[in-house]
Amino acid sequence: MSIAVTGINKRFGDFVALSDVDLEVPTGRLTALLGPSGGGKSTLLRIIAGLEFPDTGTVEIEGVHATWLPPQKRSVGFVFQHYAAFKHLSVYRNVAFGLEIRKKPKAEIRKRVMELLELVHLEQFADRLPSQLSGGQRQRMALARALAVQPEVLLLDEPFGALDAQVRKELRDWLRNLHDEMHVTTIFVTHDQEEALEVSDEIVVINGGKIEQTGSPDDLYDKPANDFVMKFLGPVTTLDGRLVRPHDIEVLRAAESDAVGATVTKLTRVGFEVRAELRTAGGRSGEVSEPWVQLTRSQAEALALEPGREVWLRTSSAPQTLAVS
Numbered sequence: 001m002s003i004a005v006t007g008i009n010k011r012f013g014d015f016v017a018l019s020d021v022d023l024e025v026p027t028g029r030l031t032a033l034l035g036p037s038g039g040g041k042s043t044l045l046r047i048i049a050g051l052e053f054p055d056t057g058t059v060e061i062e063g064v065h066a067t068w069l070p071p072q073k074r075s076v077g078f079v080f081q082h083y084a085a086f087k088h089l090s091v092y093r094n095v096a097f098g099l100e101i102r103k104k105p106k107a108e109i110r111k112r113v114m115e116l117l118e119l120v121h122l123e124q125f126a127d128r129l130p131s132q133l134s135g136g137q138r139q140r141m142a143l144a145r146a147l148a149v150q151p152e153v154l155l156l157d158e159p160f161g162a163l164d165a166q167v168r169k170e171l172r173d174w175l176r177n178l179h180d181e182m183h184v185t186t187i188f189v190t191h192d193q194e195e196a197l198e199v200s201d202e203i204v205v206i207n208g209g210k211i212e213q214t215g216s217p218d219d220l221y222d223k224p225a226n227d228f229v230m231k232f233l234g235p236v237t238t239l240d241g242r243l244v245r246p247h248d249i250e251v252l253r254a255a256e257s258d259a260v261g262a263t264v265t266k267l268t269r270v271g272f273e274v275r276a277e278l279r280t281a282g283g284r285s286g287e288v289s290e291p292w293v294q295l296t297r298s299q300a301e302a303l304a305l306e307p308g309r310e311v312w313l314r315t316s317s318a319p320q321t322l323a324v325s
């Protein structure tokens with residue numbers, strides 16, 4: 001186990017930021033801390049980094065009791081969203097900084113920095129100043145700088161938060177590849193469920209200072225522990241008193257014993273997909289619901305869907321639904 005966080009509580013005045021948090025991060029994994037704004041993700045990351053101390057509880061890093069150690073004694077590298085580069089130093093010197101203060105031999109520094117710049121695809125920008133890089137290039141420089149001192153753990157707080165969608169997507173793929181090459185135990189904070197689902201080995205969902213669920217992206221998506229996790233990880237709708245994913249609803253032209261009658265109220269085309277809004281007649285629960293269903297265009301055409309059409313709805317094979325609470 002690379003990181004073990006046990007029984008962490010943290011208050012800011014009367015406000016409870018973290019409540020009884022336990023977390024184990026295995027060596028070499030890429031773990032996302034995912035949750036809504038204000039849920040406590042950054043506070044937990046800062047406690048692991050040593051930038052904040054818990055009121056109670058312990059942090060162990062690679063078997064070392066680290067709760068009260070300062071950041072520089074923890075063998076962690078970190079990158080935050082608004083990364084403060086040394087503006088007057090070249091990209092090369094920014095990456096070399098941690099090695100220079102550790103008084104490493106010049107030749108060793110040069111070799112390591114050039115390797116890292118190659119890794120982050122910035123070798124041709126070694127002599128530029130940070131202001132002469134794009135946002136995405138600056139974030140890659142920040143990662144190279146964090147990796148320079150060979151941390152056992154890499155902590156990233158919304159590392160791509162300030163970038164546009166296209167660059168975020170590129171950096172996401174790049175981070176996954178980098179992780180596959182280097183296997184540094186990495187924890188990154190994000191509020192973007194797609195980013196967490198796409199990149200990480202494991203996701204920790206945090207809300208209101210508590211961990212709601214920990215698991216692989218598939219586990220969390222297919223077997224959410226509660227309504228909050230289900231809603232946070234993807235779109236949901238309500239059918240016959242149950243929460244369900246809109247693409248897990250099957251639309252039928254004829255009645256079936258396990259299906260609920262419904263009328264199409266609206267159809268919206270979004271690119272390749274069709275979103276059908278419906279109103280049920282009142283299913284087994286007797287409750288009228290207004291679910292929406294996600295279909296492909298060809299599915300919608302085959303069903304000849306149009307507003308006013310009567311159809312039947314059922315949840316398709318082995319759906320993971322939860323009773324609405």
Ligand SMILES: Nc1ncnc2c1ncn2[C@@H]1O[C@H](COP(=O)(O)OP(=O)(O)OP(=O)(O)O)[C@@H](O)[C@H]1O
Pocket residue numbers: 012015017035036037038039040041042043044191
């Ligand atoms: N130094 C502080 N003093 C007082 N309150 C704080 C402090 N740091 C954090 N908080 C509060 O603790 C709560 C959790 O903050 P935290 O930054 O951990 O959340 P988060 O999940 O990372 O949110 P975001 O995605 O917005 O960064 C917030 O309500 C925040 O206002």
